[in-house]
Amino acid sequence: MDVSSILASHAEKYKSITVEKANPLEVDAAYLTVTDPNPIDVDSYDNDLEEHLQSLARDGTQALISSLFQLPINRSDDGPLAQLPAPIAPLPRAKHLPKPKPPTKWEQFAAAKGIQHKKRDKKEWDEERQEWVNRWGRDGKNRQLEEQWITEVPLHADIDHDPRKIARDERKARVAKNQKQQQGNIARAQSSSSAQPQPREERKKDIDRTLSSARVSTASMGRFDKKLEGEKKMRGVKRKFDSNEQGGDSERKNSLALLSKMDSDSRKMRTRPSSGGDETVNVRKAVKFVSKGKGAVAMGKEAASKKKFKSGKRK
Amino acid sequence: MLRTVKPKNARVKRALDARAPKEVEDDRTAIFVKGTHTGEVVNNVMKDLMALKRPCAISFSKKNEIRPFDTASSSTSISSLEFWSAKNDASLFVIGQTTKKRPNALTFVRMFDGRVLDMLEVGVEKSVNMNDLKTPKSTPGHKPLMHFASELFTTHPRFMQLKTMLLSFYNGEEISEICLSGLEHVISVSCAPTPPYLNTADADAAPSTSLPKVHIRTYTTRFLSSGTKVPRVELTPMGPSLDLTLWRHQEADPEMLKQAMKRPKLKKQDIESGLGKKRKNMEVDEMGDLRGRIHVGAQDLNKLQTRKMKGLKGDVDERESKRSKTE
Known part of the structure; x- marks a missing residue:
């Protein structure tokens, strides 16, 4: 019995679901996407465009379908559900990542004490009526005491x-x-997140600042301007003073802060003229004094001639 | 910008919560906007693109003066895009416009956080509509398969932008499961053969006017039995078919793109099941226990502390010679 024809037809069938390409196709199953990195064949492109595009698309789709059918599968009523992996090349998001909500006071306490969150049912069992009733809301159990017809x-x-x-x-x-x-x-939660500038509040402050500077920007510094009805008096910044009685600690701290401020380079109250070398001697003045007003060059020449004279004498 | 509203009742709160940023995002909504003049070609192409995008698509039927690439009016155009985006909770736009200089132009705009992330303009050279082909169509709302063919989609920045733009458009939603019997159609994006000057190293230096054409084709799929678990796929053209040329574009601002590419932190459970990359030398066995492999460096046996005995101290000859010297 010759089975070669059967085998050949089987092989042909099998061949049609495998895609052979020079570069392997890149499948991103999460986005149901396949990318064919092979260059486009010029001959088939020029020959019959639609045919070329369809065969390209068929090969790509076949590769994608093969990889999708090999994913782990969940059964459901609508048919098999393939479980998709995480994307290989993620796409940009449409909105920013959600910021974590600051915990409520109870959540903080529960976390500190290690209390597990327990979900409470909305319904509660009523012994008398022998049925489940709402804990609150319509015919709620929390109003039972108010609504029962007789109370002790x-x-x-x-x-x-x-x-x-x-x-x-x-x-x-x-x-x-x-x-x-x-x-x-x-x-x-709002006060903790107020570190970020809130645009509306910022704008309000900005307008107030502009208004107050505009009010004092006339020739009389706003003194003789026409007042609008209901216009409030401008409030400046009030001076604040420390109280007279202070602890030694705070006084010491304030004094040290002031000293360090005076000492710091950026805000020096008296700047000394910078002179090279030792600061206790004013070099320019000293030279002038020693050379009797002739200057450093003359003094140098004089010293050199003296040395020569001395050495000659010795010989 | 729209004012942020404080919810006054439960319905408003639900609506606002639905719009709030989520860790796993919903499908992006696209708005199809007509420019000051749109010809029949652009109208039909936009209609077909919208049919593929349904149900997450909104059509603006009136004309709008919108030119996002025009330097003189780009700021007003962009601010109206941002306004529409906030109003409709949409993050994608397709703007159709026909002018003498750029006939049948389509502009794809992608938004992030209500601001424009990047833009891409293409010109429609040839188009076949969905209605022109009397073939079966896909069900609206089903996810398409996407196919990109050409090495340019992995090498050339312009084509990479086109690829991610189309992906965000039709397949941007991250889903955990897909019904295999619901895969009905495929969108195939292919290029003309790559001209030789694009194969050189400085591909950016080449003039953008001569970028190869892009062919977008849509097909419905038929699954034929193949004798194995994997079916054999046959395709039937569905429409629309578009031949496009790439025109102007605007790259994403790198800082904004960085924000947009931020991923949520992986949960511990997911890392153990192998989602993250930091899963080296760890595996979960059949009992569900996490097993690790530890690599220890080679041990230096010379430094090994053994039991101290007189007989084992140093070499015997050495000790002998020492003793003889002292004597």
């Missing part, structure tokens, strides 16, 4: 004792407390 009153209670009102006030107080804490968290 303690012995010797006041005449105006109203258990419904007490329960309601308590619930309202809890809500108010929670809201207050929430506001506190928001305020804390």
Whole structure:
């Protein structure tokens, strides 16, 4: 029996799902993308453009499909789901990365104490009614005490004792407390993130500054200008003084700060003329004195001639 | 710039939360804008590109005076782009414009954080519409496969920009899973043969007017059985088919691009499962335990501290000679 034809047809079928190229195709499965780095064949391009493009696309798509079908697969109702890897060459994002939210006071406390977050169900089991009821909201369990038709009153209670009102006030107080804490968290988060300039606030400050400088920029420095109705008096910066009684520590610190400020090069209060060498001797003055006003050059010449004279005498 | 709104009720809060930056981003929305004059060609091309981009596509039907590459009016054009981007929560634009100098121009604009990241202008030389081909079409909303053919897409900066732009346009969303039976169509981007002057080292010095043409073709796929797990793929032209030339462009500002390329920190679980690159000499065995391999340098056995014994101290001959000297 000759099976060569069957084998050949099988091989042909198998060949059609493998793509042979000089450079291997680069598949980025995360973006369902294949890049063919091989140069375009000029002959087939010129010969029949559409045919050339379609065969190129078929080869590329075949390579992509082959790699996609080899990925690990999850079964689902809609068909097999291929699990995609992370992208090889990521694309730029559309928006910046989300900034981490500052933790609330409770979250800080829980982290310090090692308290795990526990998810609380919205529903609660009602023993009497034998069903799940909302913890809050419509027919909420938190209003049960206010809404039940009969409530026990303690012995010797006041005449105006109203258990419904007490329960309601308590619930309202809890809500108010929670809201207050929430506001506190928001305020804390804002103050911690205020290191970044907030454009609206910056602009407001800028306008105020411009306005105040414009008001004093007239010939009379704003003194005889027409006042608008409801215009407020301009407020300057108030001087502030330290209190007279201070601890020794702060006084010492202030004095040292002042001394170091005086000593520092950048803000020297008296600048000395810079002179080379020893600063205790004024060289220019000393030379003038020794040479009796003739100058350094003359003194040098004189010294040289003296030396010559001395050496000659010795001989 | 739009004022930031403080949510006053739950619905507004939900809407704002949907727009807030996310770690894993949603698909980018594209806005198709018509310039002061658009011919029939540009209109049809934009319609087809939009059909491929649906449902994340918004069409502006009125004409707009927008010329992002024009030096005189670029700032107003860019500020209107930024305004539209903020208003519609869109980060991609296609601007169609026909002038005498640049007939049938399409400008692709990519935004980051509500500002323009980069721009790319192409001219449509030849186009076949989706409706001209009486062939089956893909379902709107299905993800396309992308195919880029030419070495220029990995070497030449202009073509690399085109590649990432088209990728952001149609396949920018990072997804974890894909339904294999839902792969219906492929967008193939190919180039004309590379001219010899582009193969030299200083490819940038070559005039940009003579960059090779770009051919964009779209095909629907048919999966035929091949006898193996992997099916054999056959393609049918679907349309649109575009022949494009690259015109003007604006590169991304490097600082902004750096911000845009920032990735979220990998979670510990992902690193262990092999997502990150810092996973050397570590593997998880079948029991789910993390196993490591430690490389220790070669040990110097001469310095090994053994039990001290008189007989083992130094060489015997040496000690003998020492003793004889002292005597």
